[in-house]
Amino acid sequence: MTPRTRTRPRSTPLRNPERAIGLFLGAAVLVVLLLAPSLDAGAFVPRLAVENPTSFDLTIEVADGDRNGWSEVGVVRREAEEVVEEVADPGTTWILRFSYAGYEGGEVTVSRSELGAAGWRLVIPAEVDEALKAAGFLPSAR
Numbered sequence: 001m002t003p004r005t006r007t008r009p010r011s012t013p014l015r016n017p018e019r020a021i022g023l024f025l026g027a028a029v030l031v032v033l034l035l036a037p038s039l040d041a042g043a044f045v046p047r048l049a050v051e052n053p054t055s056f057d058l059t060i061e062v063a064d065g066d067r068n069g070w071s072e073v074g075v076v077r078r079e080a081e082e083v084v085e086e087v088a089d090p091g092t093t094w095i096l097r098f099s100y101a102g103y104e105g106g107e108v109t110v111s112r113s114e115l116g117a118a119g120w121r122l123v124i125p126a127e128v129d130e131a132l133k134a135a136g137f138l139p140s141a142r
Contacts, residue, residue, distance in 0.1 A: 043089040049121040050084060052076040054129035055139035056100045060084075065093030065109070076124070078140045098128045100140075105132045 050073070052058055060073040071088040073096070094115065097107035105128040115122065133139075 045087045045089050045115075045120060046085070047120060048073065048084050048087045048115075049081060049119070050074075050076045051081040051121070051123045052078060053126065054078060054105075054124060054132070056105070056129065056132050056137065057140040058098045058100055058105070058124065058128065060124075061097050061099070062088060062090055063095050063097075064090035065095065067095060070097075078142070096122065098124055100132050100137060103132065103135055103137070105129075105135075 050060065055078050057075055057077050059075050061070045062073050063070045069090065071090070073087055074082070074084040076082045076084075089112070092112050093109065094112060095107055095109050098105045106125065108122070108125060110122070
């Protein structure tokens with residue numbers, strides 16, 4: 001007589017924890033490798049010193065020469081110089097605009113090489129102060 005043959009169910013990946021974890025990790029690595037090129041964080045300048053001689057706390061934004069992708073640089077207090085860390089680098093041409101209370105007070109176009117030659121230091125022009133005062137704004141509180 002032959003012994004009885006017993007059938008055993010095959011283990012599927014979902015019933016075998018080690019195999020399921022291996023498949024999950026493999027899939028995660030594959031997704032990261034496929035998406036990595038599209039996750040470029042972009043270029044940054046380590047620091048930008050901004051001198052604000054105006055009587056307004058100004059919000060500063062930057063975009064490239066085609067005015068694409070405005071990024072906030074930060075807010076610089078009135079009559080102060082502040083260093084902003086990790087500024088988005090829009091490329092060879094920088095357009096910086098200055099606003100107060102949502103009102104645009106002016107802008108400056110400067111090349112990346114000019115900023116670098118100036119030691120990554122920017123002085124906000126006096127015309128911004130004049131434009132905001134002409135628009136009826138009172139200076140920021142100290």
